[in-house]
Amino acid sequence: MLRSNTRWLWLYFPMSWIAVGVVLLHIVFYDWTLLTPKDVGGTLFGGAMSTQLFLSGWAVATLGLIVAILLRLPGSILAWITAGLVPLCIGGWWQLNYPDDANGNLLYSPVQADITIAMLIGAAILASGLYARIRVKTASRNASLSGLKIFGKTVAAAALSAFFIAVPLAFLKQQALPYCAFSKEGQQLSVCLSEEDGKRSMNSTFKVIT
Structure with missing residues (x-):
């Protein structure tokens, strides 16, 4: 249990959950976009350019969540576990409901093999998250934080939130x-x-x- 009388606690927990939640939303968005089969037969390079773009976004969001875990922000481990569950659920759904191309005229991306790989990655993330949760519970029983550390973590959480909120807003502004x-x-x-x-x-x- 976290023990601290610092005045920053009232801001630390909400800001941490906002940061973790925003990063997790990015991961869920990229998981859904990357794992949903689409007909890319008439697109440039078979949709490879957009796939690379979304993969880069997923990697940045995952890195952001890793930063949150390293900072030990509240909710970060739970978000990591969720980040592992999401591709398992989405991938499992599309494995069972993959679009049928009876005539062989359509080109779907991702293929089922790619979805399987994503599910394996999700399983690895889930397993590591469950293991980390057990370790953190054991280590945090007698943990305490100074006011300076909580202030620093609050600032880091605010910066993380600002980055992952500003980037999509800038993209939407550019699109408009x-x-x-x-x-x-x-x-x-x-x-x-x-x-x-x-x-x-x-x-x-x-x-x-x-």
């Missing part, structure tokens, strides 16, 4: 920008296909981001 948009300073804010498009956009006031 009009085609070939420029700021008043001339900085390109979204994709242009040609220089002519860029010049046309800079002269169009409705595409200037204020």
Whole structure:
């Protein structure tokens, strides 16, 4: 049981749970996106580019959760166990309900073998989480934290939350920008296909981001 009379406790626990929860939401999102079979027959490189992007996001989110565990933030071990259960549940569902392509004209990604690998990774995460939970329970019976340590962990949890909240918000903001948009300073804010498009956009006031 955590023993401390520090005044930061009222902020430490909520901030820790927010940080852990936000990171876990990222992992769940990437698990669902990566493990849900989609027809990628008409996409560029068979959807490999988007898969790499989502895998990178999953890796960053998993790293964020590992950081939370190393900081021993409340709820981090439980979130790690959940992160192991999610691919097992999603993968198991799609193994039983994988889309049928009777004519062989569709190209689905991921294939069932990839889903199986993801389930094995999930099982490893789950097993390590259960083991860590037992170890932490034993080690934390007489644990105590100083006010300075709790303050430091609170700041770290706030930084973790800010990062994993700011990144998707920035992405959504970028997605909402009009085609070939420029700021008043001339900085390109979204994709242009040609220089002519860029010049046309800079002269169009409705595409200037204020």
